Amino acid sequence: MVITRYHPVHALLYLAVSFFASSMVFLSLGAPFVAALEIIVYAGAIIVLFIFVVMMLNLGNETARQEREWLKPKVWVMPAVLVLLLLIEMIILLFSNDTEPMQIAVVEPRKLALSLYGEYIIAVELTGFLLMAGIVGAAHIGKHKKEELHRFLQNGQGDQQKTKRTRKTKAITNEQTALHE
């Protein structure tokens, strides 16, 4: 349902539903901590982020209409067929080797935490770096580009496009001379 919605907010709502569902699956697999995290982080934080963006960009019915235009069968049939193939193959792979049934056991958060800060300590730190970089990067992209945009706006949008085009044509002529030679 998520992928077929035209309206972004609808899609996000269905996404939240899917997150809840998967958290239930986690719970049934004996991973309560992960199930909780799923709800908190995905359904809480990430969805909220999306919603913020949707609000900031003012995506509403306009976008929905646009999406309806874009989402023609011609567009999605080919990928869908490919993906279907993939799905079939993966299922075949899954069931090709039959294993003994497993018993579900609860893995406690405590055990999880121990291993997280024991053997995976370096990975945790790296994740920290990644998040840090994500934050800094997001902030930087959000801020810096805007300044650039301002400058271009001051100089006039056309100017920028012109410089770009000239650079491109120059590159093309270089290539052509190289070919010619």
Next chain:
Amino acid sequence: MILVWMISILLIGGVACWLVAQRDPLACKWTALVAVVAAFLLPVVWYLRHTPVVDGNAWLIDYQVNWIPAFGIGFHLAMDGLSFVMILLTGLLGILAVLCSWREIREKTGFYFFNLLWTLAGIGGVFVAMDLFLFYFFWEVMLVPMYFLIAIWGDFNRRNAAYKFFIFTQTGGLLMLLSILALYFIHGQQNNGNYTFDYFALLNTTLGNNATARWIMLGFLIAFVIKLPMVPLHSWLPDAHSEAPTAGSLILAGLLLKTGAYGIIRFVLPLFPDASAGIAGWAMLLGVVGIIYGALLAYAQTDLKRLVAYTSVSHMGFVLLGVFSFNQMALQGVVMQLLTHGVSTGALFALAGMLKERLHTRDINQMGGLWTAMPHMGALAMVFVMASLGLPMLGNFIAEFLILLGAFEVNPVLSVIASLGLVLSALYSLRIMQKVFFGQIQTITDPPADVSAREWIIMASLTIAIVFLGLFPQPVFNLVSGVVEQVVRL
């Protein structure tokens, strides 16, 4: 120590040129000139003061310090007769190259002279480096600035020419690097982990004539014959020569090509005597093919510099033929050919540059009758055209004569075919004179000026050099006799 000074003066001079040029381009030219002159007066003065007795295989100078001892890399410079002769040639042509570019270069003067001087430093280093790692280092030092010289100050097609030059020579260079490393490890394994890049130590590596030796030898050889160039690998040369600025062509033809031949004499033959004897027949054959093929192509060209470039291919065929004759006369002839070809072809390129400066074209169909306007230049051109076709009295004749004579003792058939090159060389050389200087003068509004004072200096020194080599070649033969005998003995 004197060699270190020589190279470092050039390197520092190059940087100084770059810095000075931002204030005053003229001062930069003088800086370059002073640096080149100083750098090459050093060995000459040293030689005059010491005048060592030349005999056997005396190493005139030997300077060695550790550089990266962990890998057995030393900073080892040494000079024997062969190196000294090549250094002299480098000096002469280096000074002339600076003079040649005095008026030709108007843009980015500082960077230009920086590149020029660094190329010269690289060439000088190649001729004296006795550590294979150092040799490779200098090999690259001479390559990269040359690339810039062609790519920035060249003619219309310069980018293409520069790429071609770089790709060809770099391919060779990398093959050589592989071979150097292979040799390094083989030597290290043979001598219980005593890994070293030193030339003299590596000379003792026993390789024999097995497949390994042949492959390693081929790696060196390909690098050198690309530089030389040998015929199937020559195609970078006409482009690079014709597109490079005058000084660039001068250095390319006069010096860079010589590094290839020098490398063969210095490294390939002594390091792999058996393996190189194994392919001598093929190498000689390719040399002869080069002589004939280059001459045929030279005749067909209409671009003056391109024509001269193909004559280089032809003349370098003689070098290959001579080197692989393993004959004292042929090898002496090869060294002579290196010198005289450097002088004569350098002069022809300088002439082509002067003509281009005046007429703004290199197309010989658009020239003609220039003797009327420039009798002096015509006479000078005549001298070097005659040198290029091997007229006795001028140096090239002695070189080619000795090479052919030496090769004749080894392989008469090839030598006879190579002699046909002399007839073909007459064909293309006379074509230059006929198209450029003879005939009706083309309708040029104002006749171009004759040779200027600066150009007189350039051409006069080259003329004196070539006549001297033609009539009194013995000093050169004495200087290199040690090296040659050593190679022949192998």
Next chain:
Amino acid sequence: MNSAQMVLLVATVLFTLGLVGVLTRKNVIFMLISVEIMLNAAGMAFVAAGSKWQQPDGQVMFLFILAMAAAEVSVGLALVLQIYHQHKTMDVDRLKELRD
């Protein structure tokens, strides 16, 4: 047919659905959403595997995926903002700046 395989099957289906989303949608936001689904599916597979072997490692991996997803979403959305500001469109087919 046991439960681990069932879970894996679910994860696979979820993954392919996400992939279809990424492939068919032109809107960058929808693509990002689909990517989230795919990440979620991957995480689910990890957890399933972890519970099968009764080890915490699968869950640790899920945590890492979670963190990565968060970072990715934040950066991705910032980019979306910028792209929208610069090009006034969210259509990936018209954003071919990568080409040269």
Next chain:
Amino acid sequence: MQQLLTYIPTLPLIGFIVLSLFGRKLSKPVIAAIGAGTVCIAAIISIVLGIAFLQTPPSGGAWQQLLWSWFKVGTLTVDISLRVDALTLVFIFIITFVGALIHIYSTFFMWRDADYARFFACMNLFVCSMLLLVMADNLLLLYLGWEGVGLCSYLLIGFWYDVPSNCRAANKAFLITRIGDTALLIGLFLLFKELGSLNMTTILQQAPGHFAAGSSTITLITILLLAGGMGKSAQLPLQTWLPDAMAGPSPVSALIHAATMVTAGVYLIARMNGLFLMSPVTMAIVAIVGAITLFVAGCSALAQTDIKRILAYSTISQIGYMFLALGVGAWSAAVFHFFTHAFFKALLFLAAGVVIEALHHEHNIFMMGGLRKRMPAVYITFLAGAAALSALPLVSAGFYSKDAILWYSWSAAGGSPVLWFMALAGAFITALYSTRLMLVVFWGEMKTPIHEQPNRGMIIPLLILAFFSVTAGFIEWPHNMFQVTLFADHVQRVLPETLMKQNEPSEALLQGIAALVTLAGIYLGYVLYYGKSGVRWQQSPGLSATRNFLFSGWKFDQLYSFVFVKPYLFLTRINKGDVIDRLYSAIAQGSMRMNTWLSVSQNGSLRMYIVGVLAGILFIITLQLFL
């Protein structure tokens, strides 16, 4: 005496250096003084030397002067060293003496030319190289002179460089002689390989011990040397350059292409007589080449209309006589013919130069005529030259030398009646075309007005040469007349004696036949060309095909153009772009095309990328499934 040797080639060399460096700044009288003066002094020195040589022959038969050691590599030692023996002395004398006269003549002849200094610089260089050629004591120095004269010939043929045809002629001359030179060079290699030396004395001493007489090696060596000589001396099949070489100024034709350079081949063979004698095959080839050349060139001379080309073909023909003489082993006769030929052919060229100059550069003999009355001095001297050329019995130098060759061609060891008959036919033709030349140019009515009378300075050398053309023969009489054989005695200090057959016909009979044939030729020429009949005869249609054939020099040029020049040009033209270079360009272009092709996939569409990834995954998994 010996020290004087150095000065002979050095003086012209100094003249060359001074003139080429400062020629443009000097005034014309100074240039003339330097140019002609150096050669005149050299001539005086050589005469002094000659007298000294005749009075007190040096020990060992030669003077030797080492200047410096040229180079010494391995076993090869080459010195710059001069050596003068009896044979060389003859050549030195001719080169400097005739050279000096021609230089004096040219100071007036070239007076109005803008490039006065260049002319004399080249002429002086030529004299220097030619002297080095004949004075060299080793073959490499000889080769130096050999190429040097080729260079000067090239420079002087193309002296008036602004006419393209002159340059073409110069190129042709240089190239064709270069082919011969290369053969000579290969001969040197072979000699060095066999004998380990290039010194002529050493070679001549060692050769008999080293080679078996008539062995294939010695034959090969001598044939290669002969090829060199054929190129320089314009013998068949390398003769085509000489008629074209007439594009140069007349003094050049006189000095280089008649008197001296073209006889270098004769010198080489005479000098290397020891080698040639060891190979009967080569000797026969030399004789046959000479005989054929003299006949072919003589026929061509008959059909020419350009006065200088007539003389050029006659030069080829006369050198053919010399080769014939060499081939039959009549060494001294060959050198003697060179001696007299130098005088009368130089004379003829110089006189032709005067005529051409006087008639506004008119070369066609049928546009001349009636000059007998208007230029009596030229007429008389030309008559002397033509008489010597046609070997008018007893009163011309040509008779004495040519008669000897005719006789030897039958009766010498290598001779045969066939060769004799060819030579006789040649003599007849020579007489015929000489008469034609005289009659058409000097008799009849005037067709082009004389534009100016020649300068006296040009007439004096003509008179001197005319004097020698008549009298030079008196130093060597046929054996059956007076016992005066000064020349042969002199030369035979170096050259071996001619071997004779046993029962040859009497010399007087052959002489009588030769004289009769010559007179018959002159008479036929008189009948055919006297008065207006000459023009009619020339224009008769029945002979036009033959005439065209002979006029073009037996179509040798066309043949070479078809066999060598055109294929060569074709080869160079199709390969102008360098096939191998194309190969590399093809690699470059291939990768370039690959680049454009692959960059289609790099279209920036994110979804396409993902499809790509997906396809990849599918592929891998499918592989996994089926393998």
